Amino acid sequence: MLSIYSSLSPHLVANSSTVKPSQKIGQLLTSKEYSVALQCCIDSKSLEQGKLLHTRIREAGFERNRDLLPKLIKLYSVCGQIEDAEKLFDRMSKRNSDVFLWTSMICAYSNSGKWRNCFELFLQMLERRVRPDSYTFSALLKASSELGLFELTLQLHSMAVKCSCNMFLSVANSLIYAYGSFGVAHEAHKLFERMAVRDIASFSSMIQAYSSVGNYADSIALFSTMQTAEGLRPNELTIVSLLPACGFFSSLRRGQAVHAYIIRNGLEFNLIVGSALITMYSRCGDPDVAYRIFNSFHRKNVVLWTSIIEAFALNGRCDVALSLFKKMQDHGLKPNYVTFVVILSACSHAGFIDEGLQIFETISEKFGIKPGVEHYACVVDLLGRGGRLHDAEKFIESIDIRPSGSVLGTLLGACQVHRNVEIGERMAYKLFELEPHNPANYVILSNIYASVGRWENVGRVRRLMIAKGLMKDSGCSWIEIKDTIYVFGAHDRAHLDSDKIYRVLEELSEKIVHAGYVPSTQFVLLDVDENDKHKFLCSHSERLAIAFGLLKLPADMPIRIAKNLRVCKDCHDAIKLISKVTSRQLVIRDTHRFHHFSRGSCSCGDYW
Template identity: 40%
Template sequence: MSERDEFSWNTMVAGYAHSGRLFEAKQLFGVVPRKSSITWSSLISGYCRCGSEAEAFQLFCQMQYEGQKPSQFTLGSLLTMCASNALLSRGEQIHGYAIKTLFDKNGFVNTGLVDMYAKCNRILQAQCLFEAASDRQSHILWTAMVTGYAQNNDGLNAIKCFQDMKAEGVEPNQFTFPSVLTACAAVPASNFGAQVHGCIIRSGFEANVFVESALVDMYAKCGDLKSARIALETMEVDDVVSWNSMIVGCVRQGFEEEALLLFKKMHARGMDLDDFTYPSVLNSYASTGDMGNAKSVHCLIVKTGFEPYMLVSNALVDMYAKGADLLSAFKVFNSMIGRDVISWTSLVTGLAHNNSHEEAIKLFCEMRLAGISPDQIVTASILSACAELTVLQFGQQVHANFIKSGLKSTLSVDNSLVAMYAKCGCIEDANRVFNSMTIRDVITWTALIVGYAQNGKGKDSLAVYHKMIARGTKPDFITFIGLLFACSHAGLVDQGLHYFESMDKVYGIKPGPDHYACMIDLLGRSGKMEEAKKLLNQMDVEPDATVWKALLGACRVHRNLELAERAARALFELEPQNAMPYVMLSNIYSAAGFWENASGIRRLMKERGISKEPGCSWIETNSNVHTFMSEDRNHPMTDQIYSKIDEIMIKIKAAGYVPDLNFALHDVDEEVRELGLAYHSEKLAVAFGLVLLPQGAPIRIYKNLRVCGDCHTAMKFISRVFHCRIILRDSNCFHHFKEGTCSCGDYW
C-alpha cells in the first residue's frame, strides 16, 4: 500500500471518529489494510471525545497488544477524557504508563497530566508536575495551571501563577484570560481584574466573546456594576452568558429593579433566554414581592419550554414560597419530574418562613423518606421551625443526624441550634453550642441574650451583652428587644433605662413599638405606673397592640383599673377579634371583686362573637404529645392522673402550700374554687409526668397561655416535695422549677 493510501485511510477513520459517527469509524477501521499508530489514535480520540471510557481504554490496550506504540496524541486524548469526566484512577493509569515509557518528559503529555489532575481536584499533584516541567515557555501549560487553581477555588494562587507567567515572558491567550478573571471574581480582586483588563486590551483579545463575558462576570461579582455595564455595552455580540452575569450581579448587590430592566431588554432584543436567566429574574421578583409580573414570567417559562429544567423549577418554588403563595409553590413542586435537595429546601424553608412550622417539619420528614439528605440550609430552617414549635426531641434528632452526615457546620446552622435549644428551655445546651462556635455574628449573640432572658436569667443576658460589646460586635434592633425583655423580666429598672437611652444616643437605633412595650412592661411591673404612663404619652411612634398589651399586663399585676380600662379600649379597636384584652380585663375585675363588671365584659365578648382561646398544656414523651385542658378527663390515664393530683395536693399542703383563690376567677363556693385550681391544665400535665416519666427525668411542660400565680406557687412546692425538675414554658417565658425555687425569681 502506498503512503498516500495509508494517509487516505487514516483521514477517513479520523473524519468519522471526530464527527461522532463511531459505528462507521469502527467498521472502516476494521477493513483498514495496515493500521498505524495514527489510525489507532484517530479511533481512540473519537471514543474519548464521546466520553466512551470503556471502549477507549479497551482500544488503548488492544493497540499495545497488537504491537503498536501509542503516541503523545493518543495519551493526550485519553487524558483529556479523564479530565473532562473526572476519571482520576484512569488518569493515574495513563500517568503510570507515561512514566514507564518516558512520555512524562513530553511537554504535550505533561500538560495533559497537569490539566487532568487539576480537574480531578488534585491540585497539589498538578502543581508538582507543573513545577517539574522542562519546557516552561508553553502558554498552554501555564493556562492549564492558572485554570486549575481557578477551578479549585484557589483564586490567590491562580493570580500569582498568572503574574509568574507574565514575569517569565509567556503571553496569555483567549483561554488564559477567562480563567484569571474567574479567579479575580472569586477572591474578589477587582483592582487586579482591572489590570488584567488592561492586558487584554494590549494583547488584542478585547473582542473575543469569551474574554468579554468573563470581564462582565468579574466586574459584576466584584460589585463594580458600573464597569460591568460598560463591558456589557461595548460587546459586539449579545451574549446571553454576559447578560446573565450582569443580572446576577445586580441581584446580589440588591438592585433587583436593575436586574428586571436588563431582563426586559433581553426579551425585547429577542435574545435566547436560557435556564440560567430565569432563576435570577425570579429571585428578583421574590425580593421585590411583585408576584403579578412574576406570574407573567412563569407563563413565559411555560411557553418557551423551560419549566421542566431543574434550575428553573427550583427557582419557581423558591419564588412562590418567598412570596407566601404556598399553593402555587406546591403546584410547581408536585409537577416536577425530579427533585433535588434544593427543591425540597426551597419549599421547607418557605413553609418555615411563613410560620407554617408544623407543615415544614412534615415535609422535611417526607424529604428524608424520599432519600434526600438535608444540606446546611434546610437544616437551619427546620431547626428554626423546631424552635418555634418547641419540639425539643425532634430538634435533637435533626442535630444528631446533621453531626452524623459529616457536613461542615455553617453560621446559620449554629445560630439556629443556639436559638432552638434556648427556645426549648435547654439554655445549657444553647451555651455549649455557642462556646463551640469559631465565628459569631450579632444574630448569634442576640439568640443567647434572648435565650437567657426567656429562661429567667436576665443578669446572664446582660453579661452576654457586655461580652458582645467587648468583642467588637455592634447590637442591632433585635438585640435591644432581647436586652430590654431581660431587664423587664428581672426587674432591672435602672439598667433597662440605661440601655433604652443608649439605643439612639450611642448606636443610632430608633426605638420601635417592641422596645417601648418592654420599657412599659419593665416600669409597670416594677410599680412605676406613672412613669410607664408618661413614657406611653411621649412615644415617638404610634403605640401598637404590643405596647397596650404590656400596659394591660402591668395593670393586672398592680390592679390599676383606670389604666387597664384605657389599654383594653385601645386593644378593642386595634384587634377587635382578639379575646386577650377582654379576658384580661375580666380577670382584673374579678380579682378586684367587681363580679358584675367581669360578667359585663364576658357578655360583651358573647355579643361580639369573640371566643376565648382555651387554656391548654402539653407534654411530650417518646415522640407523642399529650395535651390537657382544665379539669380534663379525656386522657386514657385519667384515673391515675387524678389520683396523682390528690397525692400532690396532700403532700404540698403539708409542706406549706396554700391555694391562692384570687386565681379562681369565678363567683362560686370556696371549696369549688379550690378544686378548680387543683385541676388546672399545667397541674394535670405535671401529674402525668410524675406518673409516666422515670424518676429524676426533667418534666417539660408547655402552656399556650400565661401560667397563673397559684400554679406557679404549686410548681415550686412540687419540685421540692417530689425532688424533680420542672421546666414550664408559658406564653411569656420559661420557668425552671428546682428544689422549691423558680428561675424567674417569682417575677414574671
C-alpha cells in the same frame, strides 16, 4: 494568578515570566479557560486576581463574550463592588438583545441587597422587549420576598406562567420560598406537590414555609420524607429550617438527633447552623449546651453573640445575658437591631429597669440605630412589669411613631397583672379600634374586670366578642415522651390515662398543701364558688402535663413542658412546691419565657 492558571494552561505557567502585560493573553487561553478562571475568582471572592483577569480578558478581546461578561458582572457583585458591575453593564452596547446580560445585572443587584434596583432594571428590560428567562424570575422572586411585596410576587408568578418558566426547578423553588416568607404555606404546598423533580432547595424551602406558619409537625415529617423516600441529603439550609420545629415542641431528643446529624456531616462550625443550634437548645430550655456550642466557635459574629444572649435571657439568667452583652462589645462587635430587642427583653423579665432604660438610650445616641416598634414594646414591658404603668403610658405618648398593637397590648397585659382598670380600659379601647378582630385584647380586658369582681363588665365584653364572632384561644400544654407529643387542655379528661393522671394530681395537691400551698383563687376568672375555683386551678393544662410526666418519665429525668399561653401566678406557685415535694426538675416554657423549677424555687425569681 499563578494558582488559578496552573490547572488551566501548563503552557501559560511555563512562560508566565516572559509574558509582557501588553501581550495578548488570548493567544494562550481560550474563552472557556478564561471562564473557568473567572469562576475560581468568584468562588474565592478574589477581587484583585479578578481585576487582573478582567484586564487580560479585555486585552484578549473577550470582554463582550456572551459567557464571560455575565461572570465579570457576578465577580464584582460577590466582591461587594456593585458600582464596578454597573459601569461594566452600562458601557456594553446592544445589551437590549441579550437576556443573559440583563439577568446577570439583576442577579448582581439581588445578591447585593439592592432589591428595588432589580425591578427598575427589569422594567427597562421589558421596555426593550427582552423576554425574561427562568434565572430572571428566580432573582426577582427573591427580591420581591425580601421587600415584603406579596402582590408583586403574585404578578411575577403569573408572568412566569405566561413565559412558560414557572415549572423550571429554580423558579418553582423561588416561588415556594417566596410564598413561605409571606406565610402562605398552602400555596407553597400546591407548587411543591406539582413539581415533577425536587431537589434539596425544594424540600428546604417547603420545610421553611411550614415553619414560617408554625406548622412544625409537617416540617419534621417532610424532613423525614426527604431522606427516606427521596434519598436526599439535607444541607445547612434544611437544618436551619428544621431546628425551629424542635424548639417549638421543646423536643430536645429530636433536636439532639439533628445535632448529631450536623456533627456527622461536618456542619458544626458553620456560623448559620451554629446560631440555629444555639437557638434550638435555648428554646428547649438548655442554655448550658447552647453556651458550649457558642464557645466552640473561634470566630464569632453578631448573630452568634445575639443568639447566646437570647439563650440566657429566655431561661431566666438575665445577669449572664447582660454580662455577655458587655463582653460582646469588649470584643469590638457592635450590637445590631435584634441584639437590642433581645437585651431589652432580658432586662424586662429580670426587673432591671434602670439598666434597660440606659441601654435604650444608647441605641440611637451611641450606635446610630433608629429604635423600632420592638424596642418601644420592650420599654413598655420593662416599665409595666415593674408596676410603673403611668410611666409606661407617658412613654407611649412620647414616641415618634404611631403605637402598634404590640406596644399597646404590652401595657394592657401589664394592667392585667397589676389589676389596673383605668389604664387597662384606655389601652383596650385603643386596641379595639386598631385591631378590632383580635380576640386576645377583649379577653385581657375581661380578665381585668374579673380580677376586681366587676362581673357585669365581664359579661358586656364577652357579649361584644360574641357579636363580633370572636373566640377565645384555648389554653393547652404539651409534653414529648419517646418522640410522641401529648397535648392537654385545661380540665382535660380525654387521655387514656386520665384516671391515673387525676389521681396523681390529687396526691400532689395534698402534698403541696402540707408544704404551704394556699390556692390563689383570684386567678380563677369565673363567677363561681370557692370550692369550684379550687378544682379549676388544680386541673390547668400544665399541671395535667406534669402529672403525666411524673407517671411516664424516669425519676432522674427533667420534665419539660410547653404552653401556648402565659403560666398563671397560682400554677407558678403550685409548681414551685411540686418541684420541692417530688424532688424533680420541671422546665416550663410559656409564651414569654422559660421557668426552671427546682427545690421549691423558680429561675424567674417570681418577677411577674
